[in-house]
Amino acid sequence: MTTMRRRAVPYLLISPTVALIAAFLVYPIASVAYYSLQHRNLTRPWADGFAGLDNFRRMLFEDEVFWHSLGFTAKWVVVEIGLQLILGLALALIVNESFIGRGLARSLVFSPWAVSGVLTTGIWILLYTPSTGVLRFLGQPEAAVLGNPDTVFPAVVVTELWRGVPFFAILLLAGLQGIPGELYEAAAVDGAGRIRRFLHVTLPHLRDAIVLATLLRGVWEFNNVDLLYTLTGGGPAQVTTTLPLYVAQRAVDSKDFGYGSALTMAGFVILLFCSILYLRLSRFGEER
Amino acid sequence: MSADVMIRPRTRAVPAGTRRRKRHDPGRVLRLYVPLGMYLVFTLVPFYWMLVFALRPAGSTDPVPWPITFEHFETVWNDIGYAVFFKNSVIVGVWSLLFTTVIAVMGGYALSRYRFRGRGLFMVVLLCTQFIPGAMMLIPLFSIFKSLGLINSLASLIVADTVFNLPLSIILMSGFISAVPFTVEEAAMVDGCTRFRGFLAIVLPQLRPGLIAVGSFAFIHTWNNFLFALMFVSKQDSFTIPVGLSYTIGEYSADFGALAAGGVVAALPVVCVFAVVQRYLVHGISAGAVKG
Numbered sequence: 001m002t003t004m005r006r007r008a009v010p011y012l013l014i015s016p017t018v019a020l021i022a023a024f025l026v027y028p029i030a031s032v033a034y035y036s037l038q039h040r041n042l043t044r045p046w047a048d049g050f051a052g053l054d055n056f057r058r059m060l061f062e063d064e065v066f067w068h069s070l071g072f073t074a075k076w077v078v079v080e081i082g083l084q085l086i087l088g089l090a091l092a093l094i095v096n097e098s099f100i101g102r103g104l105a106r107s108l109v110f111s112p113w114a115v116s117g118v119l120t121t122g123i124w125i126l127l128y129t130p131s132t133g134v135l136r137f138l139g140q141p142e143a144a145v146l147g148n149p150d151t152v153f154p155a156v157v158v159t160e161l162w163r164g165v166p167f168f169a170i171l172l173l174a175g176l177q178g179i180p181g182e183l184y185e186a187a188a189v190d191g192a193g194r195i196r197r198f199l200h201v202t203l204p205h206l207r208d209a210i211v212l213a214t215l216l217r218g219v220w221e222f223n224n225v226d227l228l229y230t231l232t233g234g235g236p237a238q239v240t241t242t243l244p245l246y247v248a249q250r251a252v253d254s255k256d257f258g259y260g261s262a263l264t265m266a267g268f269v270i271l272l273f274c275s276i277l278y279l280r281l282s283r284f285g286e287e288r
Numbered sequence: 289m290s291a292d293v294m295i296r297p298r299t300r301a302v303p304a305g306t307r308r309r310k311r312h313d314p315g316r317v318l319r320l321y322v323p324l325g326m327y328l329v330f331t332l333v334p335f336y337w338m339l340v341f342a343l344r345p346a347g348s349t350d351p352v353p354w355p356i357t358f359e360h361f362e363t364v365w366n367d368i369g370y371a372v373f374f375k376n377s378v379i380v381g382v383w384s385l386l387f388t389t390v391i392a393v394m395g396g397y398a399l400s401r402y403r404f405r406g407r408g409l410f411m412v413v414l415l416c417t418q419f420i421p422g423a424m425m426l427i428p429l430f431s432i433f434k435s436l437g438l439i440n441s442l443a444s445l446i447v448a449d450t451v452f453n454l455p456l457s458i459i460l461m462s463g464f465i466s467a468v469p470f471t472v473e474e475a476a477m478v479d480g481c482t483r484f485r486g487f488l489a490i491v492l493p494q495l496r497p498g499l500i501a502v503g504s505f506a507f508i509h510t511w512n513n514f515l516f517a518l519m520f521v522s523k524q525d526s527f528t529i530p531v532g533l534s535y536t537i538g539e540y541s542a543d544f545g546a547l548a549a550g551g552v553v554a555a556l557p558v559v560c561v562f563a564v565v566q567r568y569l570v571h572g573i574s575a576g577a578v579k580g
Binding site (some may be wrong): 007009010011013014017018020021023024027028029031032035085090091094095097099103105106107108109110111112113114115116117118119121122123124125126127130162166170173174179188216219222223225226229230233244245247248251252257260261264267268271272275 | 294320321323324327328331332333334335337338341391394395397398399401402404406407413415417418419420421422423424425426427428429430431432437447448450451454455458483493508511512513514515518519530533534536537544547548550551552555558559561562567569570
């Protein structure tokens with residue numbers, strides 16, 4: 001083989017990936033930027049045309065749902081990630097211990113991760129149904145949990161925790177397995193108790209894994225549309241509408257592509273800004 | 289099998305102290321079994337509740353489904369059309385699994401074995417794609433598939449799901465390939481194998497855990513993907529399971545038996561796949577994504 005041909009091998013190997021990403025991820029993003037400057041609605045094609053910044057003006061100054069969805073998105077991501085981190089870390093620590101039946105326990109507690117958002121909705125609708133759900137055994141009065149603006153938020157949070165905690169735990173368990181056992185032995189010899197071993201050995205070693213997991217899951221929860229779309233439809237009265245859910249509703253239901261693209265651009269900018277800010281603040285990957 | 293043993297180390301982080309303790313230590317019960325038991329209840333009750341609704345006759349409110357009935361399964365499979373949705377989901381899932389795995393092996397091999405110009409950029413692009421929301425790609429992807437004439441075709445789902453599966457799959461796969469020592473491959477090449485033959489004969493057999501992890505990951509993601517299928521397919525005979533299920537939730541909301549039976553049909557394949565591959569997944573993530 002000539003040197004030239006050998007040099008080409010890695011590029012040939014990545015060429016399908018590059019082509020697919022260029023055609024179906026990079027080009028679409030560019031086209032979203034273009035659509036956001038257009039009036040484009042599949043149901044009203046006669047009104048299509050160049051819009052300039054009109055979509056953005058409408059979004060920023062006339063659309064209350066947009067501003068409300070931003071607030072709810074922030075609340076949703078922060079509450080979900082906070083609770084998932086605490087529960088996921090506890091779960092990872094538990095199934096990292098050695099005990100009889102650990103493999104089975106891991107399979108069982110991790111299994112909701114494999115369940116889709118729509119199926120999660122299906123299952124929890126059964127649980128939340130007033131007449132036949134499980135809540136009647138807990139003394140919950142006959143009330144539609146999902147139809148009430150006061151109870152809908154805790155209800156969707158618990159539902160998403162059921163599916164979200166397992167993957168958090170998987171990511172953190174992978175991190176836990178990378179901590180050398182000698183460190184714990186050394187700490188124990190030095191007289192460190194269980195809590196101090198956790199604070200001074202486990203947490204520092206897990207820092208990068210925690211930052212990565214919270215970031216990945218944060219982005220994922222931000223983008224999570226399936227569950228809310230099917231469980232509450234963003235309701236009642238739009239109180240559970242996140243920004244991506246709002247975009248999806250614009251795309252799927254009203255086919256308003258121009259305005260939906262403007263919302264998408266706003267979502268990109270916010271996500272990018274928050275991610276960079278988070279990585280900076282958490283000083284990811286830096287040696288201390 | 290030896291590759292499993294080599295690639296999947298046993299947990300090293302056994303906290304000091306576990307060995308000294310007896311099994312019936314009350315502290316250990318409080319620390320370990322009580323929270324684990326509580327979490328198991330939280331995890332399993334919803335699954336159980338779905339089974340109860342799916343297996344008991346309509347109108348029953350008994351928390352134990354006895355005697356069991358399969359009438360709801362007959363309803364969803366034959367009348368609502370889950371037989372067709374199931375077939376569509378299997379087609380999309382299997383093709384996406386195959387494409388994802390093959391392309392991920394190629395890309396992962398390039399990342400793991402070659403130092404080429406643009407490698408760093410390629411890695412950064414792969415990581416950045418993790419920030420692209422599927423929901424926000426609905427509009428442009430719809431336009432692309434429309435111009436390609438792929439709307440209402442399962443091909444659009446196969447392509448879109450493969451693209452969204454690829455980045456993480458490549459990163460995972462390169463971790464698995466790096467775990468196979470390069471020296472054995474070199475030895476095969478010295479013996480006269482071409483690099484490709486050497487890869488097939490030496491690396492691929494040892495890559496089995498990686499192939500299982502990446503393939504099942506891709507299958508589960510594709511099987512569960514709802515929004516693409518909802519947006520790109522509007523003909524009922526092209527529906528996938530999640531879309532069918534969402535309509536069951538909407539239209540049959542009074543018929544909880546059908547909803548639950550549909551849920552069981554949707555859950556069974558992925559939960560089975562997951563139970564088998566869960567241990568490979570934990571290792572794959574620690575080898576690939578977290579440590580870089």
